[in-house]
Amino acid sequence: MCKITPSVVNRYELERFYPSKEILDLLSSTFNVNYLCSDGYTNLILNYDIFIENLKIWISDNNFTTQIAADKLGVSRSLLRFWFNGGTMRISLYNKIKGNLAHYNLI
Known part of the structure; x- marks a missing residue:
């Protein structure tokens, strides 16, 4: 129904792969579910658009430079710019910095 192979679904279930926002939206609409997961990486x-908006507000409200914000989050300036330009965070990085994100109320 979603044009996803059984092996990919298996990898999702085993947490070897994580679906993209597009796949999550497709699964949600196909199965008429408003959400698939209410916390964590999913x-x-x-809600990545909200995360990016909150990140921009946090930087602005605290008068942080890109470098200071990146240092507080535990990432590079180039990675922060990547997010602002439409790139998404990988699960491995999320797991590495989720404590920092939670500390600053960004997740």
Whole structure:
């Protein structure tokens, strides 16, 4: 129904792969479900636009430079710019910095 192979679904179930926002939206609409997961990485991806907006507000409200914000989050300036230009965070990085994101109320 979703044009996803059984092996990919298996990898999702085993947490070897994580679906993109597009796949999550497709699964949600196909199965008429408003959400698939309410926390963690899936929640971040489903609400990535809100995360980016909150990140921009946090930087602005604190008068942080890109470097200071990146240092506080534990990422590089180039990665922060990548996010602002439409790139999404990988699960491995999310797991590495989720404590920092939670500390600053960004997730």
